[in-house]
Amino acid sequence: MLAQRAAFALCGASFEPLEQKYADCITKIVLPSGDFDEVEAFLDLAGQSHFGLFPDLEGLREHLFAEMNQEVDLVKEALGKREVKSPEG
Numbered sequence: 001m002l003a004q005r006a007a008f009a010l011c012g013a014s015f016e017p018l019e020q021k022y023a024d025c026i027t028k029i030v031l032p033s034g035d036f037d038e039v040e041a042f043l044d045l046a047g048q049s050h051f052g053l054f055p056d057l058e059g060l061r062e063h064l065f066a067e068m069n070q071e072v073d074l075v076k077e078a079l080g081k082r083e084v085k086s087p088e089g
Contacts, residue, residue: 044070 014021019028031039043049044066051063 017028019026049063049066051059053059054062
């Protein structure tokens, strides 16, 4: 299942939030927007990406662009922050 990026969908008739419906099992955690970069870096380190959540062509595109942008940032650092264009143009 992991190699095929299989996923399951949960369906039901209730619009009640899962953290309320299953309060003993699920806890909602709201992170401050100022921590976005650190959270994104941690998820990247943990091997989680847009493609992991959305295993379709758009998810793959977002994942590949994120990897290319990381490479561009590394090149910018190595070249002393000279002007380097990103893959997105």
